[in-house]
Amino acid sequence: MSVAVDTPPETTTKESGGSLGRYILVRALLIIPTVFILVTTVFLLMRTTGDPITASQGGRLPPDQLAERIHAAGYDRPLITQYLEYLGGILRGDFGTTLSDRRPVTEVLLTFGSATLELAIYALIVAFLLGIPLGRLAAYHRDKAPDAVLRVSAILAYATPVFFAGLLLKLIFSVWLGVLPVAGRASTRAELTMQKLDNPTGIYLIDAIRTGDPAVIGDVLTHAVLPALTLGLLTAGVFLRLVRTNVISTFGAGYVEAARSRGVPERRLLRKHAYKPALIPIITVIGLQIALLLGGAVLTETTFEWKGLGFQLAQYLQARDFVAVQGIVAVLAVIVALTNFIVDVIAALIDPRVRY
Amino acid sequence: MAASTATASAVPQRSRLARLPVVAQLRQSVGLQRGMLVGGLVLTGIFLLTAAFAPVLAPYGYAQLRDASGSFGAQQPPSAEHLLGTTVGGYDVLSRVIWGARTAFLVIVVAVVASILVGVLLGLISGYFGGWLDRIMVMIADAIYAFPSLLLAIVLAIVISGGQSSMWGGIFAAALSITVIFIPQYLRVTRSEVIRIKSEAFVESARVIGAGHVRIMTRHVLRNSTRTLPLILTLNASEAILTLAGLGFLGFGIEPTAAAEWGYDLNKSLSDVTAGIWWTSVFPGLAIVLVVLGLTLVGESLNDLADPRLRKRAAGPEPVEDLGVELPEQQEGER
Numbered sequence: 097m098s099v100a101v102d103t104p105p106e107t108t109t110k111e112s113g114g115s116l117g118r119y120i121l122v123r124a125l126l127i128i129p130t131v132f133i134l135v136t137t138v139f140l141l142m143r144t145t146g147d148p149i150t151a152s153q154g155g156r157l158p159p160d161q162l163a164e165r166i167h168a169a170g171y172d173r174p175l176i177t178q179y180l181e182y183l184g185g186i187l188r189g190d191f192g193t194t195l196s197d198r199r200p201v202t203e204v205l206l207t208f209g210s211a212t213l214e215l216a217i218y219a220l221i222v223a224f225l226l227g228i229p230l231g232r233l234a235a236y237h238r239d240k241a242p243d244a245v246l247r248v249s250a251i252l253a254y255a256t257p258v259f260f261a262g263l264l265l266k267l268i269f270s271v272w273l274g275v276l277p278v279a280g281r282a283s284t285r286a287e288l289t290m291q292k293l294d295n296p297t298g299i300y301l302i303d304a305i306r307t308g309d310p311a312v313i314g315d316v317l318t319h320a321v322l323p324a325l326t327l328g329l330l331t332a333g334v335f336l337r338l339v340r341t342n343v344i345s346t347f348g349a350g351y352v353e354a355a356r357s358r359g360v361p362e363r364r365l366l367r368k369h370a371y372k373p374a375l376i377p378i379i380t381v382i383g384l385q386i387a388l389l390l391g392g393a394v395l396t397e398t399t400f401e402w403k404g405l406g407f408q409l410a411q412y413l414q415a416r417d418f419v420a421v422q423g424i425v426a427v428l429a430v431i432v433a434l435t436n437f438i439v440d441v442i443a444a445l446i447d448p449r450v451r452y
Numbered sequence: 453m454a455a456s457t458a459t460a461s462a463v464p465q466r467s468r469l470a471r472l473p474v475v476a477q478l479r480q481s482v483g484l485q486r487g488m489l490v491g492g493l494v495l496t497g498i499f500l501l502t503a504a505f506a507p508v509l510a511p512y513g514y515a516q517l518r519d520a521s522g523s524f525g526a527q528q529p530p531s532a533e534h535l536l537g538t539t540v541g542g543y544d545v546l547s548r549v550i551w552g553a554r555t556a557f558l559v560i561v562v563a564v565v566a567s568i569l570v571g572v573l574l575g576l577i578s579g580y581f582g583g584w585l586d587r588i589m590v591m592i593a594d595a596i597y598a599f600p601s602l603l604l605a606i607v608l609a610i611v612i613s614g615g616q617s618s619m620w621g622g623i624f625a626a627a628l629s630i631t632v633i634f635i636p637q638y639l640r641v642t643r644s645e646v647i648r649i650k651s652e653a654f655v656e657s658a659r660v661i662g663a664g665h666v667r668i669m670t671r672h673v674l675r676n677s678t679r680t681l682p683l684i685l686t687l688n689a690s691e692a693i694l695t696l697a698g699l700g701f702l703g704f705g706i707e708p709t710a711a712a713e714w715g716y717d718l719n720k721s722l723s724d725v726t727a728g729i730w731w732t733s734v735f736p737g738l739a740i741v742l743v744v745l746g747l748t749l750v751g752e753s754l755n756d757l758a759d760p761r762l763r764k765r766a767a768g769p770e771p772v773e774d775l776g777v778e779l780p781e782q783q784e785g786e787r
Contacts, residue, residue: 133595255744260737391602
């Protein structure tokens with residue numbers, strides 16, 4: 097939950113030369129401890145309480161066979177040895193191998209990551225298209241009926257768990273109205289057509305456009321509507337509230353007051369003066385939204401059988417394959433840290449006050 | 453939370469009652485904001501009552517499959533015997549929705565109490581002493597804060613329960629997973645308050661008198677740095693429910709025979725939806741939405757009332773609640 101995000105803290109005026117470069121460098125170096133802390137936390141939590149083989153096979157195998165498999169996998173060695181080995185693996189880009197289907201986690205990431213990326217992009221588009229204009233509208237009609245309706249809808253969008261929103265949309269549009277597909281990323285025929293491409297990107301919309309078949313493109317798009325809406329609505333609510341709060345506060349700022357006293361009409365004040373500065377904090381918040389989006393993606397993908405990383409994670413969870421879970425979570429930690437870094441750099445480029 | 457909600461309905465005594473967190477804000481609010489706050493309080497109140505009186509309200513037990521007239525049957529549509537129908541597992545939907553309130557409430561209480569205790573303590577230490585300890589704690593908190601909370605909760609649920617799920621095991625697994633996510637938030641808020649208060653004159657004078665660290669921390673700093681806690685508390689309570697439901701939806705919920713849990717029921721209803729069976733998913737889902745909505749409305753209103761830029765003001769000088777000034781209804785704060 098965003099508790100009214102303020103514009104960045106105190107501005108320290110520094111000599112301007114090279115400060116952006118320094119900021120980016122410092123910020124880049126900060127990724128290392130962040131990833132390190134998360135990976136260590138996940139490792140310690142999962143390994144101090146038991147080994148993955150007992151977790152998945154405990155009770156199903158006789159004790160001597162269990163011990164044998166634990167020994168073969170090296171889980172009976174001292175924790176510190178395992179930890180160093182694990183860290184070494186991560187440095188080489190090796191996040192482990194899944195227990196259930198013996199695939200390297202990086203391969204799982206490459207196979208299913210594109211689907212999650214595609215879903216996340218759709219969701220962000222929905223969130224921008226809905227959240228920003230509606231937030232502006234709510235701010236303009238502050239404390240009047242449209243504001244009340246919009247704010248309550250935004251809270252409703254937050255209060256509805258993504259998977260329940262998904263279930264409802266599915267029930268209405270797929271089952272009752274029958275206008276949109278129930279689940280999946282494309283129908284079997286479209287998937288077969290796309291598999292014939294050499295070097296498929298895994299991002300279905302791009303692949304579909306490359307086939308040049310309008311039926312395939314249409315098929316892929318109709319499959320994307322409900323998952324994109326489901327995940328997008330969650331973020332749209334956050335954007336709406338943020339834009340509203342920020343527009344209201346810039347509306348009361350000195351320079352807007354000055355423009356108002358010069359006789360600039362309210363509508364123009366909103367459009368030209370208050371709106372754009374209110375958008376800057378959004379960029380900063382997107383960084384935090386990435387985390388929310390990824391969490392939401394796990395649930396959305398499970399609801400719609402959208403075969404991405406989140407769906408796969410849920411499958412591994414059901415199979416009690418905790419090596420896979422640990423690996424995917426660690427990979428996601430790296431992704432979150434990297435996107436946060438990129439977002440921070442963009443924010444610093446746009447708003448000089450950020451790089452204090 | 454529970455105490456202040458209960459007293460909210462019995463407002464007009466001023467004195468101490470009027471200064472209680474939620475009551476004070478209720479008196480301060482006007483118009484739409486008051487409407488949202490009241491709406492939130494009503495929903496929260498209903499939730500608390502349902503949780504408290506679940507055994508009386510629910511027609512059947514949460515794990516009951518049959519009564520005197522025989523087995524309930526699976527996926528039965530709503531009828532006189534089963535007002536909201538039965539689930540795929542043959543449980544009564546209404547009873548599980550009602551009992552689910554109790555599970556949700558217990559998880560919230562455990563999660564919020566644990567995270568406040570730990571988070572506030574760490575924030576106090578971090579802010580008061582500063583230095584390298586502070587830096588490390590903030591760095592860890594930031595790392596955890598930026599991470600998808602659901603994923604962290606999954607990892608913790610595995611660790612705590614190992615996937616096994618008795619009622620209390622499941623409740624603690626869910627609650628403690630949520631706790632770890634919340635600790636950084638309490639740490640940050642408390643820390644920044646502590647740093648602000650630490651430099652105040654009264655702390656300085658306590659130090660001059662010769663008070664020890666522990667006494668200054670508890671007596672002077674802690675008491676004054678809990679201002680924003682009710683706000684985060686309500687927001688976190690709603691997040692706790694969503695996390696619990698998310699865990700349940702991914703199969704880390706509590707077994708149906710151990711307790712009723714809304715997320716678990718939604719997970720089981722996933723295939724029903726495709727078959728057009730709507731009652732198994734809609735009702736537990738609505739329960740989650742209404743509870744989270746209620747808590748969020750309360751939290752949101754408290755947030756707005758605490759933020760002078762967003763507070764809708766009655767015309768004239770700032771009303772001070774202790775003076776007992778009755779706020780005029782419907783005054784536009786237009787400037």
